[in-house]
Amino acid sequence: MVKMKLENFDLAHICESGQCFRMTQPEANKYEIIATDKYLRAEQYGDEVTFYCNEDEFENFWRHYFDLDTDYKKFKDAVDSEDEYLNAAVKLGSGIRILNQDLWEMIVSFLISQQNNITRIRKCINNISEKYGEKKTAEDGTKYYAFPKPEAFLGLPEDALMECNLGYRSKYVVRTAKMVVEGDISLEAIEKMPYKEAKEELLKLYGVGKKVADCICLFALHKLEAFPIDTHINQALNANYPDGFPFELYEGFEGVIQQYIFFYELFGK
């Protein structure tokens, strides 16, 4: 068990921010997170956070996963004091972090996310994990399913994942898995690329467009300069920044600002 005080860290906000579809809040202040093949329980009361894992696992995996070594105060302080909308967004979404998630898991998750809602995205991901992921048992005895590896989808008919309620997105996942396994695209290489190069490479994947590529860059590759523009963000920018959003003020961490805006659009009204 690892217990610590954390500033600018809020598991509830991270859970609701929609960047991680396998994080749930079964009851107040308690959370469960599955990332690739790992399982974690956590609790948060104010700034007191408890991670139910050993010190080694925390230091070697979860510290990085939750992006605990990044100073988010610096990002919040940089917000233009005269920008009322953005200040309100940052205030509401305080404690959001950009997680360091697995590249393959994010590719599939955001392929599934298109024209979809968060509740259904979670269900789809649970369905494919239960059907194609490895069954695991956590130290506390909890049974869970690891996120399926690309090899698990190899050889499937393109509509096979319709059974898991993916709908027309089934072929995107099956074909992308094939590209990855057969080496048409290298995830290891993408992990080493700068933002623009990585995005360009991701756009080669079937079903990955600009928005999905930016989400993958932000939530898996931690390219904080990626600024995914979806319908919510588009509406927010049009409504609040008719003369254009001042990207130049937030160079290098546009994606963090995007998350505050996204969260505010979903929960601030």
Next chain:
DNA sequence: TGCCAGGCTGATA
């Protein structure tokens, strides 16, 4: 019942 949800592909001009 009909519409829409964190877009993308492929056809068409």
Next chain:
DNA sequence: TATCAGCCTGGC
């Protein structure tokens, strides 16, 4: 290069 229909499906 830009525009646009069509796409699975659950929830409201």
